[in-house]
Amino acid sequence: MLAGAGALAEALAARLRDAGWDVRDEADDVDLVVWLADDPGQDWDSAAGALREALLLAGRTRAVLDRAAETGRAGFVAVTRLDGVLGYSGVDPASAVTGGLPGLVKTLAAEAPGLFCRAVDLHPELSDEQCAAALLAELHDADTALHQVGYDAERVRRTVVAGPDSEPDPELPGCAPRPAPGPDDLLVVSGGGRGVTAACAIGLARRWRTGLLLLGRTPLDDEPEWARDVAEPRLKAAIAAHLRDSGGTPTPRDVEPVYRTLVAQREIRGTLAEIRAAGARVDYLAVDVADADAVAAALSEHRDRITGVVHGAGALSDRLVADKTAADVDAVFAPKLAGLRSILDAVDRDRLRHVLLFSSVAGFFGNRGQADYAMANESLNRLACTLARQLPDAAVASINWGPWAGGMVTPELQRMFRERGVEPIPLDAGVRTVVDHFAADRPVPVVSVVSG
Secondary structure, three states, X not given: OEEOOOHHHHHHHHHHHHOOOOOOOOOOOOOEEEEEEOOOOOOHHHHHHHHHHHHHHHHHHHHHHHHHHOXXXXXXXXXXXXXXXXXXXXXXXXXXXXXXXXXXHHHHHHHOOOOEEEEEEEOOOOOHHHHHHHHHHHHOOOOOOOOEEEEOOOOOEEOOOOOOOOOOOOOOOOEOOOOOOOOOOEEEEEOOOOHHHHHHHHHHHHHHOOEEEEEEXXXXXXXXXXXXXXXXXXXXXXXXHHHHHOOOOOOHHHHHHHHHHHHXXXXXXXXHHHHHHOOOOEEEXXXXXXXXXXXXXXXXXXXXXXXXXEEOOOOOOOOOHHHOOHHHHHHHXXXXXXXXXXXXXXXXXXXXXXXXXXXXXXXXXXXXXOHHHHHHHHHHHHHHHHHHHHOOOOEEEEEEEOOEOOOOOOHHHHHHHHHOOOOOEOHHHHHHHHHHHOOOOOOEOOEEEEOO
């Protein structure tokens, strides 16, 4: 099955037919699916939509490909024409978002080890015939463990390698150290009211005394009188009693959302108190970061003072590729991708000196059940390279975090990570990594991997 249109699709179809393939545009009884993202579109939304459609296609064809793999070679191949190095050179924003496709391919490989799964990026200057020849060669590659490949303008085959001994590529963007932030700086921290991102915000306040704007979706209302001084272990009972006093007949389903909101608000208040105790200025803004208008309104009065962004907002909706829905994908993409765009559109980019994106090893290596999360984080990695090109006066980085101890990782996922040699990151160690990242004499790799 060939999903795509245009000259490249026609050239590839012709080469495949010449090689004896039966090329179809439907998913019935096929042993190869090729997704062509030849044109990433003009904006982030259309590019994110293409990612979603690729994931849903992989889900629809998974069973067919599995059956084909029982008697021969079967696979899923995603093709882009970004820069020949998988979007790492710093392409336009829409193309950078499209660069998230390898996250799907690597996750599908983890979920369906019997399939040949590969992402191939072809330089735009290569002719359609050259691209078709390169793709045909990839389809016959014996190395099934390799999941992402690029061909540059000279038709040199490129791969991505993570390791402490990797030499920086002079063609890829880099960032020189920038002055450390101080009390006159103001950093926007998305997802900063709770969890590991809040712990990082507290660490930044203690080390650098920088001003902070924490963005989160939880409304920070005054705690009701009946809940004050009630310890958390007794809070559900207090909620049930309050609902009964109000004339209701509470069930666990009624109690749980009230409980979660009160606990979340207490955590946010605790975060704010610790930051202020460190001597730093802080405000909490209740806003959905995916809502561009709401973010612009919330940041408008602070716009002229914002000098940095820490984008830690995220969401999970774990299901296997075959079970993913469009709603699952959109819920995961919204805080990561739409959220980053909302924040960048709401600030004065010329004033930015620090941009730190929280990505994940789920994208860098692929992770069973997290295809949408992997794709969103791979897009963040490419967007960091784009921003490094666009913002030469800013230190831009995307850190691919391993699982944080106590973060958004279930015990099952922690076991899986350990089996792959990825240990959970102790909270204090992760915070120290973020805090040290802002040091003035510290060189900044644009994309890095951090694990315990």
